[in-house]
Amino acid sequence: MKISTKGRYALRMMVDLAEHDDGEYIRLKDIAIRQEITLKYLEQIIPQLTRSGLVRSCRGNNGGYMLTRGPEEYTVGEIIRALEGSLAPVACITDNPNRCPRQEECATLEFWEGLWRVVNEYMDGVTLADLMEKHVCRTRQDEEGRDAGSVRDTKTI
Amino acid sequence: MKISTKGRYALRMMVDLAEHDDGEYIRLKDIAIRQEITLKYLEQIIPQLTRSGLVRSCRGNNGGYMLTRGPEEYTVGEIIRALEGSLAPVACITDNPNRCPRQEECATLEFWEGLWRVVNEYMDGVTLADLMEKHVCRTRQDEEGRDAGSVRDTKTI
DNA sequence: GTGATATCATACTAAACATATAGGAAAATA
DNA sequence: TATTTTCCTATATGTTTAGTATGATATCAC
Numbered sequence: 047m048k049i050s051t052k053g054r055y056a057l058r059m060m061v062d063l064a065e066h067d068d069g070e071y072i073r074l075k076d077i078a079i080r081q082e083i084t085l086k087y088l089e090q091i092i093p094q095l096t097r098s099g100l101v102r103s104c105r106g107n108n109g110g111y112m113l114t115r116g117p118e119e120y121t122v123g124e125i126i127r128a129l130e131g132s133l134a135p136v137a138c139i140t141d142n143p144n145r146c147p148r149q150e151e152c153a154t155l156e157f158w159e160g161l162w163r164v165v166n167e168y169m170d171g172v173t174l175a176d177l178m179e180k181h182v183c184r185t186r187q188d189e190e191g192r193d194a195g196s197v198r199d200t201k202t203i
Numbered sequence: 204m205k206i207s208t209k210g211r212y213a214l215r216m217m218v219d220l221a222e223h224d225d226g227e228y229i230r231l232k233d234i235a236i237r238q239e240i241t242l243k244y245l246e247q248i249i250p251q252l253t254r255s256g257l258v259r260s261c262r263g264n265n266g267g268y269m270l271t272r273g274p275e276e277y278t279v280g281e282i283i284r285a286l287e288g289s290l291a292p293v294a295c296i297t298d299n300p301n302r303c304p305r306q307e308e309c310a311t312l313e314f315w316e317g318l319w320r321v322v323n324e325y326m327d328g329v330t331l332a333d334l335m336e337k338h339v340c341r342t343r344q345d346e347e348g349r350d351a352g353s354v355r356d357t358k359t360i
Numbered sequence: 361g362t363g364a365t366a367t368c369a370t371a372c373t374a375a376a377c378a379t380a381t382a383g384g385a386a387a388a389t390a
Numbered sequence: 391t392a393t394t395t396t397c398c399t400a401t402a403t404g405t406t407t408a409g410t411a412t413g414a415t416a417t418c419a420c
Binding site: 241263 | 377378379380381382386387388389390
Binding site for chain 2: 393
């Protein structure tokens with residue numbers, strides 16, 4: 047029942063792109079530094095976002111990435127699904143290749159369909175803009191509450 | 204974002220135990236046949252349910268397993284968690300060994316906490332008894348709708 | 361057009377996890 | 391004591407995760 051790093055990092059990239067949007071393309075290198083994730087790994091993740099039309103890319107000098115819409119027009123659900131695929135908790139409820147032959151007699155099938163629906167509804171109910179707002183509040187609170195010069199160089203999970 | 208076979212099979216075993224409860228111990232062999240899962244694999248899964256106190260076991264002749272409570276006293280959540288562990292979608296929101304050092308500045312943390320809550324609430328809102336009821340309805344509908352003698356020996360997903 | 365800088369494409373790898381299968385020990389009952 | 395059941399542990403196999411590495415290709419400033 048875990049979300050992989052690809053989905054999580056993709057979401058963080060999208061938030062980063064939204065927060066640093068100034069009309070120019072944003073280099074992946076800068077995102078990598080800010081998010082403390084290696085450039086090479088992000089390079090491998092972000093094409094999924096480009097192909098899904100969630101971001102626009104430009105090569106070469108002064109190239110980079112930018113959002114294709116306003117932050118309030120993205121749901122977290124579509125971002126995560128772009129990387130994780132369907133969020134169905136079990137394979138047998140998708141139409142896909144493998145429908146289970148026990149479907150008609152399975153007591154738990156509808157339960158899993160319900161879980162799927164609940165997860166999608168939650169994720170589609172939150173937008174990128176929502177995450178940005180919360181983030182501003184959190185960091186502001188946080189800066190008040192601790193000593194300013196604290197160094198942290200431990201590894202990101 | 205998947206539930207493993209262990210969690211799914213455990214849930215099906217619990218429903219099976221509930222539906223065939225007649226005060227006697229139920230042999231795992233019978234569950235294996237009904238559920239079309241190998242005995243050896245179920246043998247490996249069910250000890251988690253015993254250790255968690257969800258079922259009671261008895262060895263030897265006429266031995267087997269039975270529920271320790273009524274079906275309406277089990278939530279699906281506790282059954283799944285007994286096998287999958289915490290249903291936290293990301294590791295960094297559990298208190299456990301690895302809290303993320305970026306926690307205070309992370310824009311997505313609260314989102315994941317919300318997802319965790321939603322998943323738990325859904326799963327804890329459904330009982331074993333609920334699954335049984337639905338099952339009766341489903342199979343009854345189903346038996347009306349198809350020819351009776353249809354054979355299915357394909358593999359369970 | 362050349363050099364610098366960026367994305368893009370692909371291959372590789374180590375470790376963990378999923379999904380079982382198999383053999384036999386221990387206990388309970390008839 | 392024989393049979394039947396749970397219980398424990400080892401092994402196998404394939405897939406996924408989470409990266410690292412190498413180099414090609416496009417774009418722009420000069």
